[in-house]
Amino acid sequence: MITTMAPISTPIVYIVDDDMEMRDAVANLLASVGIESLTFGSAAEYVDAEKRDAPSCLILDIELPDVNGLDFQQQLARGEHPPVVFITGHGDIPSSVRAMKAGAVDFLPKPFSQDDLIRATRVWTHNLIQTRAPTMAAAAR
């Protein structure tokens, strides 16, 4: 639980994908448009990592080695978590419906266009900046 009020820092995107080339490429793409990101090879790595107190968004691959991305999303939904954008190698309708119902903000089949990814990321990191500030202020009181 974040208790100290810090200046609103730059947004950060967390990328969880078991394919090293893929997460590296996504990070590279985001970097090329000025979005900072952190990459993780598995859900466990992401859970263990120290999160930055900043507006954030989680790009989650559905096919993860340790846990199914959709199941992991449901685990996350029990606590506070950044908005989730799914990326998948074979996006089928049932899994996208399931993802959206569980609260995912976007669902991008691979290979995705940079516009789709960047827009999704920007929207959700930006939204967080908008919605988060009063929340944090309220917490500070």
Add this chain to the structure above:
Amino acid sequence: MMQLPLAIFRDPADHQRSILLICATGWLAAAASVARPNVSWTEFCLIVEAVLASMLALFLTIRALRADYRSKAEEKVSSAERGLHGSEQNLRNMLNRIPAFVHTLTPDGQLEFVNQTMLEFFGKSIDELKEWTGVVHPDDIATVTNRLRTAFETGQPFEVEARCLRFDGVYRWFLERGLPMRDPNGHIVRWCHHLTDIDDKKRAEEALRTSERSLRLIVDSIPGAVIVQSPSGSIEFINQQAIQYFGLAIEEFRSHLRSGLVYEDDLAQFTSSQEGAFSSGNPFECDFRGRRADGGYRWIHQRAHPLKDAEDHVICWYTLLIDVHEQRMALEELRRAQTRLSRAAQIATIAELSASIAHEITQPLGAIVANGQACLNWLTAGEPNIERAVLSAEKVIRNGNNAAHVIQRMRALFRKAPPSKDRVNINEIVQEVCGIIRDELQNKDVILTTKLRPNLPHVIADSVQLQQLLANLTRNAIEAMESTLSRRKEVLISSMSDTDTIVVHVADMGVGIGDNELLFEPFFTTKTKGLGMGLSICKSIVEAHDGRIWAVSNEGAGSTFGFSLPI
């Protein structure tokens, strides 16, 4: 004085001698006195007395002799009479005591004599027995009366079987026989009858008949047609079920067996399996379509067993026919369903495989697109970052290479590596494969038999690939029998050689093969599991060895896969 000769004469044997002596004495005395001239009165009287005495003696002698003869003759007659009387008594005693029931009847059928044994058996007097209907079972009285009447009318020997009441109130079966006794003129003077106790025999016969009836009932009521045939196959008996099922009596059955009863297409196989068994004497089974009473042809399972004597000669054939039409239809439907299912599984497998391939490819493709975009972004930014652009471009190349590797890996899965060939003994390969799959055979209760022709020529081949080929075919055979429940599970691997090839067959008793031409195509499978690559790989291996592979359906059950390799 008279006492002496009489006493002497008591013995008739001395008569002649005595008579002669006395007569001679008398007459000598008389002659001597007469010859003398001066005979005194006294002397004369003495002489006369002597003559008279001798005459008396003679008279007595003659009388004695006569009496003697008379008495002897009388004695003879009376002894003959005595003898005759004794032998009749003996006979009667004998008749009374022999352990048989003997009686005689007058020509008009009146009871004349009954022996003691018989009287004791019935516990009745002869007078009581004259009312014979009292001792004969009521059901048999009519028969006995008829037979008796016929015998008395015709004079022919009499014979009847009837139950007679024993003294203790138990009826026993008897055979009564009677013969007429005739006088020299041929007239019947009496009937001699004799009863034989046949109760035990009769009861044994009855028991036999009962057991025969019960057996016949069993044979007639078992739910199958039973046929008994002679060693040469001619029909000797058919049970009630057979008559009803086929709607044919035994005579019609005989004439229809070869025409009409068996469906035309099945007749050749039916005949050959029957004749094969009749000549070899081995039990046999066969399935054929037979015409039922309603005219419809139905699948029938035939099972025949020979009954053999001590010398192993066939006495007769017992054949059981069972209607298996429903099972057969169900089995065929099951087979069709299996094929449909396997087609569906095949499509699903291909879909799964393509999805898996798609995933493998889309991953690097996604990275390529992302890195390419990033590269562009770095270059087109307000302050182009050449260093990051170059890095991004390098990543694109790396991603592209990765995609190429994925495709190469996929291809390697299906590609045949060039075989490393050597001189190979195919029988050794078979033995090795048998060892490799021994556990699988045991787990699935499959019996593997090999029939390997010894001293086969070597083939030039890759032994590892041949192992894979044989193992694939054998596993295929085992898996083909997995759903087989009723049949025994057997795989037969046989090897043989032609003039220029070696041929190996793997035969199973499984579900058999459907569409022949698709068998060796990749992804073709009749199994619920598996990719359908096994036979495709087999084909690749055989073709890499310039050989040939084929599959045929067996006559009975299952299929045989064969391949040939050039020597």
